[in-house]
Amino acid sequence: MSTSSIPRQDVLDANSTGNKTEGASFKFSEGHRLIRDLGRPKPILYWLDFLPCILIAHTLFMTMRYMHEILPEDPSRAYLVQAILFPVCVILYMRCAMFIHELAHFGDKLPYFRPVWNSLCGVPFLIPSFVYLPHLDHHRRKSYGTHEDGEYFPLTHMSRWYLVAFLLHNLLIPILAYLRFLVVSPICWVYPPARRWVHRHASTIVVDPFYERRDGSPELMRLVVRQEAFCFVWLLWFTFGDWIMTGQLVSPMWFWGYLTGVAVLTLNAVRTLGAHRWTGDGRVMSFEEQLLDTVNYPHRPWITELWGPIGTRYHALHHLFPSLPYHDAPEAHRRLMEGLPANSPYRETIRTSLLGEICELWRRAGGRSSSSKTVAT
Template sequence: MATNHTNKQDFVDDDSAGYTQDESGFKFSEARHLIRDLGRPKPIIYWLDFLPCILIAHVLFMTMRYMHEILPEDPSRAYLVQAILFPVCVILYMRCAMFIHELAHFGDKIPYFRQVWNSLCGVPFLIPSFVYLPHIDHHRRKSYGTDEDGEYFPLAHMSRWYMVAFLLHNLIVPIMAYLRFLVASPICWVYPPARRWVHRHASTMVVDPFYERRDGSPELMRLVVRQEVCCFLWLLWFTFGDWIMTGQLVSPLWLWGYLMGVAVLTLNAVRTLGAHRWAGDGRVLSFEEQLLDTVNYPDRPWVTELWGPIGTRYHALHHLFPTLPYHDAPEAHRRLMAGLPASSPYRETVRTSLLGEIYVLWRRADESATSREPIAT
């Protein structure tokens, strides 16, 4: 399991998390030179992207919630409108939620963005920004694919049932998050010894179910408590709001919130399965092994941007340059493909079909379960 110590890197993100030397036939300095004028986040793009998406999504969600009150005389039409609005909401909320990835890397470089994102998205979806701060370990040279990387699981070497479980567990994640912030948080406030276990085991967005988060610094723990309080207050309203306002004991908002949470989580889980080849075996991988273990999907942006928004469809590029803002990813990828040698390993990261890559992983997992031999990247 991960070593437990104060994580002094919770608020740090620089090129030390990526790769800074030339190895294995890949010229990092050459790649960096090709995108030397890119890399500075543009706040106006973040605001004009996030705010319209989250506000429209909230309006559509509440429209679904009250559609039968809006059309009481025509329930069939109300169901039809809800069926149309639901996938639109899922796509919009998925996009908004993925800004947590940018926050993990850029922190407060965009003034007030973290606070606004948490207020409009992080807290309502029970994913306040502190749960994703350990993401930076996923990019550290000596952490990637090891026990210290909570976002990695060697799926290519495991039974297919782990992939199935990874998708199905999203049915209970919203319930677990609900209990984490409505029950576990106040327990930690009144009984501090519980904090250590909750922080290590129930405070991080992870792929590896056995991951232990490092103990937090005093600065981090103050942030955690503030965001916990916000989530707790939101859940009080979510749970009892309809009863206070209308006397209704069972709120339709509960079902809609659960369904939306499961849908967004499942879409993100499918994206995650295709983001890597998951061929690590627990050891520290070389630069080229790490690069070839990640995947880019640059083609058909009108489709790939729906399931891989905010730069997540350029996952190999992101591992190469973790501090590259999402709005620079398409141009950076275009330059690298045009400027790097034909033999560059970077070209091996490009795929066209998410489902096709997941099928390859499914096949590798079956072969590995049969042979129990390492699968080459």
């Protein structure tokens, strides 16, 4: 397989900055040489991973929703079964949702995967694929960590209260997403002037609450409207389906949908806090600074794969090689660890404990003096 499996622009961007970093010992070309035969998405692996997970997760979700109808004579047993099924369902949904990340990078290389993923996961979870398209800005060297990167916020330089708020705001996200697609979308359809503000401020998965998305092309906006329409129809059924079918005014589906959504969002938020060291201060960071600002968790896959599925536990590796599909990440990491020099900065990206890294972030964020608005890192 030729080295064209990994786009050369990644190499150019990395080398153009890496060579300017004083004392840098990481050579991008050396790492690229070790994994040059990797980097081609294998659609069959995506299908064999996603379809069983989403079908099992949907089955578990509907079982929880109807468990009291299944066991009407034994409510305590029904609650027990729901308590057992719930974490399994959340972990499976988390894995399925993370395929949105692969779609942002490889959507055109996975025939039919995008519409199927949107139908089975993106639309039901109100995360249609268009909300994650700006993710590529997170990988552009001159955007990473700046105001143009919606997935970055200088958490190290901020109050600990923002870390708390970052986790607690997930209680509101399902409600805001519900209103976004059931109420705001129709407003944009009948009142087009509202579209620009909504597209810039309420159409992207972000970490930075002040991020403004760039205006979209006519082709993109047609895609946005189409996916909005599917979400709108789904929410009509989600809201009124039980009332139409059974006459129930309050549907158990609302409770389970909200609870599951909050759980998946919170799990992903915890993962996100440990994916970076968040040491940027809004300025453009050098290649090595960006590398050392990201984290890998290669150890204990029996647990790290649960909270960091679809390659997200190899976040530093992903920032080095954004065009590497998730199924190649473990092998790529193994080769880099075997082939890179002992003093390679790449080795400094490895951590064992997600909670340990989050505790370090908590200590750094709390290390600011009361009179200072910056932190020594």
